[in-house]
Amino acid sequence: MSRRSPARVELFFKDICDLKERVRFLDSHGFCSYNLVNKNKADALNDWVQAIREVSPNANICCHYSLKYNKVPRKGPKEQEERLLSALQLSRANEVLIISGSGQKTAWNTVSALEAVKSASLPHSVPLLAVAYNPYFPEKQDQEEENHRLKEKLESGCITKVYLQFGSDLDRLRNGLEYLHKLKASKSFSIAGSLFLPTAQLISQQKFRPWNGVFLSQEFLSGPENAKAVLHEMVNQYRTNNVEILWEAPGIRTEKDVKLVLELTGAVDAEKHKGSLTSSVNANNSPQQKRLKISDNFHLSRRSKEPCLLIFGNHDVRIRDNRSLEAATSAHETVLPVFLWTVEDRGYVTGAVQVVLKDALRSLNSSLESFNLSLACFNCPDNDNHGVTTIKEITEKLGAKAVFWNRECTTEGRDRDSKRKAALESYGISVIESQSSLLYDPDKMDLTSGFHGGHWGTLMPFLKQCKMKFGEPIRPTPYHDTFGLLQSVQSPTYPKTSSIDDLNMARISGKQLWDEPIRKRFPMNEKLALEAMESFCRSGLKSYEQERSRADKEGATGCLSHHLRIGTLSPNQLYWRIEDSGLSYDKVKTFSRRLFWRDLAYYQLACFPNMRYKCIRSHYEDLEWVIGEEEKRRFNAWKRGKTGFPIVDAAMRELYETGWITQSLRMVVASFLVEYLRVNWTKGCEWFHYTLVDADSAINPMMWQNAGKSGTDQWNFILSPTTASQDPSGNYTRRWVPELSKLSTAALVHRPWEATEEQLESAGIVLGETYPHRIIRDLKAERNRSVDATLEMRRRSQQFNSDRGYDLIHLPNGDTTVVFTKKEYRLDSNGQLFKDDDLRQITRQKMSGNKAKLKSKRNAKAKSLKL
Template sequence: MTAAIVWFRRDLRLADNPALRHALERHERVLPVYIHAPDEEAPWAPGGAARWWLHHSLEALSAALARAGAPLLLRQGPSLRQLRELARTVDASAVYWNRLYEPALIARDQAVKQALREDGLTAESFNAALLAEPWQLKTGNGDPYRVFTPYWRNAGARLPQRPPPLPAVRKLSPVARAPRGLPLKELGLLPDIRWDGGLRDTWIPGEAGAWKRLEQYCDEAAANYKEERDLPALEATSRLSPHLHFGEISPGQIVAWLRRLAAEDARHGMVANVDHYIRELGWREFSHHLLYHYPYTPLQPLNPKFESFPWRKPRDYAADLRAWQRGRTGVPIVDAGMRQLWHTGWMHNRVRMIVASFLTKNLLIPWQEGAHWFWDTLVDADLANNTQGWQWTAGSGADAAPYFRVFNPVLQSGKFDKDGVYLRHWVPELKKLPDDMLHAPWLAKIAAPAPYDEPIVDLARSRERALLAYADIKNG
């Protein structure tokens, strides 16, 4: 009886999983396996928050696969060695997996595929993570896109031709004698010091958790997404990003679900909000397009002019960086966002832009420092999205924010958190201040409540300093 190995990575679901479906349809027995090999992802192995999510997502996937009849086998890398050993042990004739798009993993997977084929095995990979492969879309000149609007005009036009999501796999036949695997706890994904209480209170990792989150969003927020998505005090965004990153739900599933919702509720507002949300998924696609074509960008600016940008030196900014990381900058909206990040492993997107602008422009700290901190603290830490977001704010990336755009955190806070609900939740030291003093307490006629300090930098003067630095780059 023919057997196949399905190599799970960040496709931790049973529905709309082409590698798993392919194995089920072509082989009599299936061995699902997850191989923990963080060294192969260097220098972008998962950070602490992402490892926490991975542990619980693997736990959920293992239970789902066991119910389907073929339990998940856990191993520890190197991946090729483990796959070869497993193929010999269970007499598998094929190995299937769904593609990843980070530069180190593309190289790893290409080497694995070639080696397995040289061993006489069938080795095939599939697209389970994106609406369009990064290499499928090109400008009229045959170049990669570097501006979002024309990219999405091309990508969005292809959506109606997408096939429907694959149904969930309900029953699998396991291999006759399963090899020995590792207990999940031996992968060492959970923190030794339990700082993860906020994560446990906020999230339900796993495929079922992803669908619960999507359904909650559709019930409570989808109809007002376009108008309310920038308001951090509201549950107005889907918060599906970590579920998407770990492949607990696919973008194709989300698009199909939302389009059906809009068709059932023909109000123009619902249709417009659904289309606007799907466009936001397009930014995720665009980020993967950029990372694929410009694989150096997680560490280097896309715009080469920024190689000579006059960032401050580490010895000069170390204290300011630490204050930013801890949410102790003295700027309420910045501190609120950084504390939300530390407690929940997530930050509202509008606030992400504000804290990133403050770091790179008001503090003149290199965007790579912010990207590394986000990488370790975000449950949705995704190399493509993280890189694009930081380069966009710094002004050095594709479709970047204009160099002269320096977010004023006080104005941003007053506009998007007018009543201070978000600020009072995450910066409780200030909760008794009146609304007109809350966003810039250092300007109040009364002293800010202890122990809240004044800003670590003068916003107006630091803005001018940033504009001078960016002007030099623009003219250089």
């Protein structure tokens, strides 16, 4: 290096000789500012300073002074002050960084030390003083306390520099720098920021034994390439804010280290850095590691100066790993983020989903504002067909010629997107669509009819086809790439937009504000989504396989479905976090497959657009259910949690109050409604669609179709409403059905009708008054009626019956295929239930026929080869 480096280096050495050798090496490369760490009260800091100056006379040296390590044992504040003041007067350094250390603050801390310095009237020859500041605390309260402490330190009037501790959260770094600049309006000080060389050794150490007070993201810890890219963005932040860089210990020791430092700081100018946004993304192109290349379709150097619109939907409310956002910010210098709320949206985004969506939009706007962008919200008029007129008006006022959005792969979303696109393109506006809410694009998937390692529309054939056709899901786009893109765009000013609170969404009136418990339990925020994912993958994932059905155990499930539904978390982020967990396949397979179930639901919806209302097995529309007043009585009791079956009632009460229940409980209450109460599954589907915070137009009807026996699959089990295996302790039911909480055993909590009169009286229960009688008394008889109704319907629909008694359905391409049918519903051509011997004989004949066909193909192939 020919010029002197402005960066500082923290020195780590064995002895004086090693120290001098290191300084010679660094001096030869242009470094001349050093920090000396104080890890022991016996540290000979002045001797070290002298040794450095023998090699580099003009070196600028900062000595750390640890209040913890220099504390006088069993002495009061007076003795501590004397030691500090003496050390400052004797110090030969240019600066002294006073550090109190992480952990609980004591009476002798940095604030009290600075007060002592202020009162001491020290000579001007003492070194300049600096303090440390950590902007990376994950908890808001901890960060507020840290901010307050810094303000107290600066009020002493002794501080000339603030050292930022190391972390990797770019948003928190930016917030911290904004706070420091606010303080600089009244206080004069410079800023230095810590960086570490992103070596594999350091990352491994921090991953498994992190230092106190150092907060590093999973992205940074995933490997040197990602860590390096994060550091690129940190360097950009430091440059923008005139922050001096400190390379912390073990520091810069070799030529390779110097080369890396030049790559990260000295040799990378702003334009080169913009062009390197995808360098870490494309570092490994193996199928298992592939990621979306931001530069596949757009290049930062060719960005258009024309503004564009970036439309967010109700399914992609995030900035991280958002394909459409990446495409828009890669292609245009000016981007207007937009959210449209139309009459069509209000028709299917209802109830609890509106509550969490509104909260998520507030968080999205806050995130965008931190990049000097703003979410422009519009209440579209009722006569504005899918918001087309509103979009056209916005583009005309801005002079925009391009609109970006992520496709919503629902029936309603397809209809909206196709109409918007056709209309906008007719006006000469380009529409760029992406897909960012599923692992795979359902429009590119095709399952042929027949049996392929599993019945059509079931998980394993779908999963195998996805992996065979598309490979592994793509890696999520690293946040540092997105951060860099957002830092480099601007937002145009657009008048007359609505605020999020002005949207005709989740407006709750009346005395009972039913949205409050939902908002309290499910705050919608990208950071919270990532933290919840990280927490579950670190602690809950390893026991998920065994405990996922437990409703009485906190953390037994991931509770991430609402984040996936609204899009505050991307499925790719979750998939790869599971894959990178280091847990064995047996530990993660079920949870990981949940994401493929999710994609499967959307594929089914693409094939059967009306499956929320119409049976996929079309002949099941003729299935007999209870009707009239009896249906109303049963359904209302189920909805309100007053069926007299405690586990069902507990789940339905939790659902109504908070908008969520575990998957196992959803299956319990769905099975109870259709198999025992014999109420049409579409009723339950609509109630869930209104009450669930994760109500999904694909997943919800898929589950209810399968529960109602009319989907591509049938539940090959019946969940008992009395054994309540989901709540063996009874604690879950006691919480949500407090009327029964005083019963002495879990068995009685789940079956209070088995309690004696004395037990009921002791628990303060009067069945029929304080808690309802069972809505149906004979579960077995009701279940038999359900089976009989299904068999009668199938006998009337023999044309939909295969030779083995399975249901047949018509696919969109005109083919007919077999779908799984429970054994108790399989009928022969005479309408009689198959016997086991009959089924075995048919199976043998089919296998024999398949072998004969295979042999014939082989013979034909051999013959053609000879020819």
